Amino acid sequence: MSKFDAIRPFYDSEVNEAIVSSLNHPMMKAMMHFTFPDLPEDEWQKQLKHTHSIRDFQINFVYQSIQRVLEKSSEGLTTSGFEKLEPNTSYLFISNHRDIILDTSLLNVSLHDNGLVMTASAIGDNLVQKDFLLKLSKLNRNFLIQRGLSPRELLQSSKLVSEYIYRLLSKENRSVWVAQKEGRTKDGNDATHQGVLKMIAMASDENNCMDYFKKLRVVPVSISYEYDPTDALKMPQLLAQAKDEVYKKEKNEDFVNLISGIIGQKKRIHIHVGDILENEIEDIKNETNITNKQIQSLAQVIDNSILHSYKLWPTNYIAFDILNNSNEFSNEYSEKEKQLFERRLELRIDADNETMRQGFLAMYANPVVNKLKYANAK
Template identity: 65%
Template sequence: MSPFEDIRPFYDTEVNDAIKEIIHHPMLKAMMNFTFPDASDEYWKDLMLHCHSIRDFQINFIYPAVQKVLEKSSEGLSTSGFDKLEKNQSYLFISNHRDIILDTSLFNASLYENGLSMTTTAIGDNLVKKPFLNSLSRMTRNFTIKRGLPARELLESSKVTSAFIKNALLRENRSVWIAQREGRTKDGNDETHKGVLKMISMASEEENIIDYFKSLNIVPISISYEYDPTDVLKMPELLAKAKSEIYVKGENEDFFTLLNGIMGQKKRIHIHVGNILNEEIENIGAEESNPNRQFQAIADLVDRNILSGYKLWPTNYIAHDLLFGDNEYQSMYTEHEKEVFEKRFRKGVDTNDPMAVKSFLAMYANPVNNQKRGLKEIID
């Protein structure tokens, strides 16, 4: 039995049986009716029952679904930097993370369009507790990260996850996508957590961590949405954080957020692929021998690259000017764009609550400040 049995995606040999188990599920019917609105159920069911690999399932069903989502809820996806990637090379993509499903779905669709292999992708097990979602996740090559474990179990689980990532990258030559921190960024501050890097390094087997990280070919990914489709849904947690209160999720909150992320309006979306960080990581090893400071330096390096590749939209500049009560970035947006943003803002936020106003605007404004600060650090 595989040491990764509890977290791994399906093998290709398991895909057809998994399809047979969910083929009559009402959620699958809803997905396929959305994806193929002019086709009969018999059409897509027959096509799906002849599917025998993850790649077939992704290309024939997930990719068209992503295209339909873009058509219905966005003004298009643009990309940059994919030409830096080589077809037969595996990469550890460390990405900022805004939307539960779309971030990785859009990224894999972009890899496919550029003739590159799609990734195996980290997803929290809290998002796939329902049997149907678990099967769908495993059929799209996701591996699960276990959440909320006691300290000892968390350590063992982290070791297994780290070994899975190493096996995918160095033995299977399969690229891996992982978020720069646990869970999604809700306040617009994209920051790499050292804990993620330490988890990844657990499989290094006494190897120098600098050499190990170089072997993984780390590439930072920046994804930005002009409108966050779940911005209003993030408000309760942001307000609890602002008041130093513990936030407890509702029973179906993740699922509700997942659906809103898929169908909510996003306007324009951009994905940027950064440079492979091997040279910079080698320089960190030459300048710093303390492992803890090496982890922090690598985290800072990933942050700078994600921030520099992050595309700022008119919504970011509008929020910044509204938050700070000035017109510093007035040239970056039109009056119409400002009116549309303010209408959305007033509809979703209690404007009589100063903390709610500040939290919502900061969600969009923080990337402006962070990119400005990051570029200043590079110049200095």
């Protein structure tokens, strides 16, 4: 028994059994029919039966599924910054987070296309309550972040995850993806929570935690979708927050979000890989030896990288102008693009609910606001 058994993905020795036990599951069939529409069922089943490693499953099946998702529900994925990364080298990717499945899947597609090490990726255990989804996540090299714990359990769980991340990066030469904060960004404001960095640092045996972060090769990542396929689904939670109410998820809400993110229209998508934070971490170390201040500074450095490289789309500028009743960015979009966005707003949001309308627009506009703040602060 490994101390990480409760959170780790499958070992390669466990892959085939997990696949074979899922062959006839309706969701596996739906996934394969979507991915290989012209392939007879017995053919893809035969190929799955001969799959014995996570890498083979990811490249032969998951990679193909994501290509179909891009083909069916987007106008393409563009990338930048990957040329800065070295092959056969592990990195700790700290990323903004928009979509449950696609953020990590698209990053891994990009890493594979560039001949780089793919990631083990953190996922909340609340998203994989169904047995098939848990198996699929473990086949796709996800490790679990346990939710809903008491403070004492949370401390123990955080230590375990921290040790596992360090083991992946240092002993297994496996890159790791973590979101900059718990859960997806609902309002378009991307900000790194210091608690995530403190959790990562728990496994450090260095006198100065900045030496530890330098060892991990931290790389900020920004991902932006022209249309958020789950934009309207995020509104009830934002509405509850506006009313200062506790938001309670519907029974299958996470699952609905998961599916909507995959099949919903995204238009264009861009992923940017920032610089490896070496000089920045050294500067922080030289500025202060107070751990809390160092963590605060590191969070700011990651935020600056993500905000600077975040790709703004016409939808972002349109929302900003509508929200501010201005034409400040009218040169960034066409009249047709504006009409399409307004039509989306009309179809997805109750026109009489001004709070929800403002929230929907702010979700798209806030990346513009934050980029302006970043530019003005420099």
